[in-house]
Amino acid sequence: MTQPNLNPNSPFFHEERHISLAPFVEKQITICGAGALGGNLTETLARMGFMRIKLIDKDRVEMRNLSTQPYSRAEVGAPKARALANTFYRAVQTKIEPVVVELTVANAQALLQKSDLVVDAFDNRAGRAAISETTRTQRIPCLHIGFSANGLYGNGLWEPQYQVPQEVPGDPCDYPLTRPFALMMASLAARTIIDFFRSGQRTNFEFTWRDLTITHL
Structure with missing residues (x-):
């Protein structure tokens, strides 16, 4: 049984049954990184109904990305940010703004300004440091998400x-369970983002794959 006044033909029908996202779907979310975490989080937010997402990533899709990230073989060689922008506009008409550049200390302020929320999903220390410094200085809300090299x-x-x-050796995407781990992380981040927009609450979280333990801090 559906709630009254819901449109069963809406692509966001299931979200609307449980919680109205209408008050904040137009918030500007800037996601830095379109890999296993950033790419899957972008898909999650787009399918939940968020309509204004800026996606910053300088990389192109590689064959090795296909097992962990939301890309297809046809997109190998394409810039990741543009590939996701095309995919999710066709899927749910979310207008993702692709920015195919390397985020650095020099351009971080220009790239992150006017964001209602920045999500750092980079896998390199320099990019994370630039985001941290800029968002603190500019007082932009920022959530950093990441996982260990052993996955x-x-x-x-x-x-x-x-x-x-600090930089550590190893690539978490080499771990056999990277995709389900990344999807769980994307889900936790999405829930945290919704809580932030609804109430201003900034909840930190930890997730341990070995024993499936989730701790909200």
């Missing part, structure tokens, strides 16, 4: 509690 541990931390991690 067993992940977290989401808000500024100003975030500390830029």
Whole structure:
């Protein structure tokens, strides 16, 4: 049984049954990184109904990305940000603004300004540091998400509690369960983002894949 006044032909029908996103679907969300975390989070937010997403990533789709990220073989070689912008406009008419550049200290302020929320999903220390410094200085809400090189541990931390991690060897995307881990992280981040827009609450979280333990901090 559906709630009254709901449109069963809406692409966001299931979200509308449980919670109205209407008050904040026009918020400007800037996602930095379109890999296993950023790419899957972008898909999640687009399909939930968020309509204004800026996606910053300099990389192009590679064959090795297809097992963990929301791309197809036809998109190999294409800029990741543009590929997702095309995919989700066709799917649900979300207008993703693709920005195919490397985010640095020099351009971070220009790229992140006017954001209602920045999500850092980069996999490199320099990019994360530039985002952290800029969002703190400009007082832009920022959520950092990431997971360990062995693919067993992940977290989401808000500024100003975030500390830029040191570079460590290893690639978490080499871990066999990277995709389900990344999808879980994207789901937790999406829930955290909704809580932030609804109430202003900034909830940090940790997730341990080994024992499926989720802790809200």
